[in-house]
Amino acid sequence: MRKIIVLTGFICMAFGVIGQKSYDYGLFLGTTQNHSSSILPIPEAGTMNFAAGGYYRYSLNERYSLRGGVIVAPNIVDATGVVKPYGMVDAFALFEFNFLPVNTKQPKKVFSPYIATGLAYVVEFEDYVIFKAKSESLINPALSELKANYWVRNIRIPFNVGVKYNITPKLTVSAEWALRKGYQKDYTLAEPIYTPLIPNWRSNFTVSVGYLVSNLCKTCPFYENERKKLK
Numbered sequence: 226m227r228k229i230i231v232l233t234g235f236i237c238m239a240f241g242v243i244g245q246k247s248y249d250y251g252l253f254l255g256t257t258q259n260h261s262s263s264i265l266p267i268p269e270a271g272t273m274n275f276a277a278g279g280y281y282r283y284s285l286n287e288r289y290s291l292r293g294g295v296i297v298a299p300n301i302v303d304a305t306g307v308v309k310p311y312g313m314v315d316a317f318a319l320f321e322f323n324f325l326p327v328n329t330k331q332p333k334k335v336f337s338p339y340i341a342t343g344l345a346y347v348v349e350f351e352d353y354v355i356f357k358a359k360s361e362s363l364i365n366p367a368l369s370e371l372k373a374n375y376w377v378r379n380i381r382i383p384f385n386v387g388v389k390y391n392i393t394p395k396l397t398v399s400a401e402w403a404l405r406k407g408y409q410k411d412y413t414l415a416e417p418i419y420t421p422l423i424p425n426w427r428s429n430f431t432v433s434v435g436y437l438v439s440n441l442c443k444t445c446p447f448y449e450n451e452r453k454k455l456k
């Protein structure tokens with residue numbers, strides 16, 4: 226039965242892509258913080274800083290959405306509390322799942338916790354400056370490959386959890402915690418090597434306000450019916 230739910234969920238997504246016209250966009254404010262371990266995401270004390278950004282969300286149906294956006298920090302705080310004059314940019318594309326159906330046209334479907342995952346691309350500019358200076362000082366025939374590896378390693382795997390609430394048919398507020406898992410190489414060495422103990426996690430906490438441009442949200446009756454049978 227659970228396999229049927231999964232299958233019908235993907236079917237609903239496919240039909241949603243064809244017929245859906247529900248989308249919203251918004252702005253958010255929050256914080257960003259580095260983490261000191263590659264095994265467990267332990268926050269580095271003193272590294273929290275303010276961040277801001279925006280998003281665009283395309284709803285496939287009441288359960289599923291696609292969301293893209295950018296979060297920016299104007300500067301970064303290191304573990305000693307020193308504010309560095311280099312910021313951070315995090316561009317992301319996510320697949321979002323609502324645990325409860327969300328539809329602003331129905332008063333009982335205005336709140337839901339959700340999860341999301343996908344891909345993110347994070348550039349910390351202090352790290353980039355160090356890499357650029359080091360790579361330019363290397364006499365290395367494979368320098369182009371080194372640079373390519375640097376840009377690839379900025380890809381992160383995001384894990385997001387949050388809650389959303391439609392306060393009006395057009396306005397949505399949400400709070401979200403997002404964790405970014407990275408796979409870094411230490412480019413401060415003469416030859417880059419994989420170093421799993423250097424910080425390669427980053428988390429963001431944001432509160433957003435969104436504006437619903439269009440709401441023709443489709444339901445997923447097969448998913449809902451099969452879900453009820455399991456109760």
